[in-house]
Amino acid sequence: MKLIIAYIKPERLNAVKQELYAREVYKMSVTNALGCGQQKGYAESYRGVISQVTLLKKVRISIAVNDNFVDTTIEGIIAGARTGKIGDGKIFVLPLEQCIRIRTGETGSDAIG
Amino acid sequence: MRTHTTLLVYCSLALLFMIAVARGADDAALNAAIDAVGASPSTQAKENLNAASAAYQAAAAAEPAEEAPGAIAITAAADEVTDVGFKVDNLWIAIAAMLVFMMHLGFAMVESGLCRAKNCVNILFKNTLTPAIGFLTFTALGFGLMYPGDHWLLGKVVGFCGMGAAPQFKDLTAAYGASYTYWTDLFFQGMFAATCATIVSGAVAERIKVNAYLIFTVLYAMIVYPIIGSWGWGGGFLADLGFHDFAGSTFVHSVGGWGALAGVMLLGSRYGKYTPDGEARLIMGHNMPMATIGVFLLWFGWFGFNGGSALSAGPAQLSYVLITTMLAASAGLVGAMLTSSLRDGKADLSITLNGCLAGLVGVTAGADVVTIWSAIIIGLLAGVIVVFAVSFWDKLLLDDPVGALSVHLVCGVFGTLAVGIFPTIPHTSFAFLPQLIGVLAAAALAFPAALLIFFVMKKTMGLRVTHDEELLGLDLAEHSNEAYPDFQSFLTK
Numbered sequence: 080m081k082l083i084i085a086y087i088k089p090e091r092l093n094a095v096k097q098e099l100y101a102r103e104v105y106k107m108s109v110t111n112a113l114g115c116g117q118q119k120g121y122a123e124s125y126r127g128v129i130s131q132v133t134l135l136k137k138v139r140i141s142i143a144v145n146d147n148f149v150d151t152t153i154e155g156i157i158a159g160a161r162t163g164k165i166g167d168g169k170i171f172v173l174p175l176e177q178c179i180r181i182r183t184g185e186t187g188s189d190a191i192g
Numbered sequence: 193m194r195t196h197t198t199l200l201v202y203c204s205l206a207l208l209f210m211i212a213v214a215r216g217a218d219d220a221a222l223n224a225a226i227d228a229v230g231a232s233p234s235t236q237a238k239e240n241l242n243a244a245s246a247a248y249q250a251a252a253a254a255e256p257a258e259e260a261p262g263a264i265a266i267t268a269a270a271d272e273v274t275d276v277g278f279k280v281d282n283l284w285i286a287i288a289a290m291l292v293f294m295m296h297l298g299f300a301m302v303e304s305g306l307c308r309a310k311n312c313v314n315i316l317f318k319n320t321l322t323p324a325i326g327f328l329t330f331t332a333l334g335f336g337l338m339y340p341g342d343h344w345l346l347g348k349v350v351g352f353c354g355m356g357a358a359p360q361f362k363d364l365t366a367a368y369g370a371s372y373t374y375w376t377d378l379f380f381q382g383m384f385a386a387t388c389a390t391i392v393s394g395a396v397a398e399r400i401k402v403n404a405y406l407i408f409t410v411l412y413a414m415i416v417y418p419i420i421g422s423w424g425w426g427g428g429f430l431a432d433l434g435f436h437d438f439a440g441s442t443f444v445h446s447v448g449g450w451g452a453l454a455g456v457m458l459l460g461s462r463y464g465k466y467t468p469d470g471e472a473r474l475i476m477g478h479n480m481p482m483a484t485i486g487v488f489l490l491w492f493g494w495f496g497f498n499g500g501s502a503l504s505a506g507p508a509q510l511s512y513v514l515i516t517t518m519l520a521a522s523a524g525l526v527g528a529m530l531t532s533s534l535r536d537g538k539a540d541l542s543i544t545l546n547g548c549l550a551g552l553v554g555v556t557a558g559a560d561v562v563t564i565w566s567a568i569i570i571g572l573l574a575g576v577i578v579v580f581a582v583s584f585w586d587k588l589l590l591d592d593p594v595g596a597l598s599v600h601l602v603c604g605v606f607g608t609l610a611v612g613i614f615p616t617i618p619h620t621s622f623a624f625l626p627q628l629i630g631v632l633a634a635a636a637l638a639f640p641a642a643l644l645i646f647f648v649m650k651k652t653m654g655l656r657v658t659h660d661e662e663l664l665g666l667d668l669a670e671h672s673n674e675a676y677p678d679f680q681s682f683l684t685k
Contacts, residue, residue: 121664123674124672136680
């Protein structure tokens with residue numbers, strides 16, 4: 080079992096969801112995040128004072144998958160999120176120790192579904 | 193980032209404006225005396241100033257029929273020749289103008305509330321600049337174009353009675369020919385000019401370059417709006433045909449609507465608004481309370497918009513206009529609410545709010561002449577029409593974030609035609625054909641003119657912000673400001 084965490088550009092979320100649905104990955108959780116990598120920020124000013132803001136809006140998608148789904152999920156995310164420009168984001172794959180479905184109490188691969 | 197072209201345009205427009213207004217102020221003696229006081233405030237200089245101004249006032253008071261040079265000394269003498277009736281009428285028109293002014297705040301709230309938070313500052317900026325630009329250009333040029341008096345140049349289609357604000361002494365009294373002074377006339381009519389331009393700002397929101405919008409506003413409010421208005425209110429050919437547009441369903445709302453349509457067509461839709469199959473996607477407004485505040489402010493201001501168009505405080509007409517206005521607004525709200533809930537299952541707030549405005553726009557052409565039942569029905573129908581109009585524009589892939597096309601263009605046309613369709617009060621009758629001619633005539637100038645202005649800008653400076661700027665948000669891209677810096681406004685759905 081793996082936990083896949085992906086940081087993507089917010090405007091690509093819809094495209095990523097569609098690509099994942101096409102690969103039969105339906106379950107995910109989405110949160111807002113601020114982040115930066117190589118992408119430069121933007122300049123912001125207020126009443127004549129200017130400052131550089133480097134933290135940009137990103138979206139974090141967390142998906143718990145069984146091992147046989149890891150590659151298709153990563154493919155789906157990249158297909159939806161890649162624009163070719165700096166700032167497309169990153170995907171992290173973490174080992175997942177346990178997963179429990181609250182409603183039924185199932186554990187392990189069954190819980191991931 | 194600002195191109196040389198826009199800078200050049202700004203400078204020439206500023207120069208034009210300064211020349212226009214300067215011609216209205218050439219009282220050499222008084223100015224010289226004032227300058228003398230400013231340079232060396234000695235007792236003698238002050239005495240000179242007092243003597244000069246007293247002489248000026250005495251001259252003005254002694255011969256009120258004679259034209260005083262340039263700028264008028266606002267004297268008690270003018271007020272002495274007016275009676276209480278004139279004072280009340282004048283006061284009402286002045287207050288009504290202030291109510292119309294408040295509508296700009298209404299527009300600012302509606303538009304920013306129905307658009308996304310990342311574009312809020314940009315919309316507020318446009319809506320704050322619009323009344324300023326509208327009023328300045330109207331003073332410089334528009335007033336003379338809209339009310340040429342006898343100075344018609346081209347049949348009864350284009351007339352012009354001079355640039356700048358240049359009244360005569362008699363224009364401060366009932367000798368002006370109306371129940372208010374020249375300044376009140378300018379004040380009231382100037383407020384209307386900007387309302388026409390601000391309609392466009394909602395339809396082109398979230399993707400237009402702010403400079404392009406400001407240049408459009410200057411040209412549209414200064415030239416197109418007054419010329420079309422002169423055809424009816426200025427005594428032009430539409431007035432001769434018996435066309436009736438009481439407070440501006442055609443002259444203000446449909447003219448603004450045609451400008452908005454031209455802008456929407458040339459701009460294109462917002463990124464992500466339509467799927468490749470032509471379905472519309474949700475792009476939700478970020479602040480429903482602000483949108484509601486805006487609609488209530490517009491509703492409130494409309495009492496001045498229609499009430500002031502009575503052009504006097506005559507109790508019979510004024511009280512009747514207030515009633516028809518209120519009834520149509522209420523009926524529009526109810527009509528939109530019912531249509532929205534029947535068609536979509538649940539009543540949608542933002543479209544119901546649009547219904548209120550639709551009812552108001554619909555009754556604006558005939559608020560003084562339609563019967564009570566007509567007012568209610570016109571409002572109700574406008575409320576129903578606006579719900580379908582919003583979907584109609586989406587089917588044509590014309591993206592209108594706030595419903596300006598549906599409320600102002602569609603219901604403006606409807607309201608104008610309604611005067612020729614629905615029953616009016618006894619001893620009045622209006623034919624359908626003049627109303628239709630008026631609608632088409634306004635369209636014939638407003639739409640191509642707006643199309644031309646936008647097209648030239650599209651080819652020279654570009655109309656639309658870049659894709660990345662649109663995603664970042666116009667607040668940061670055009671202003672480097674944030675509307676809600678303490679909040680994190682995300683759109684992830």
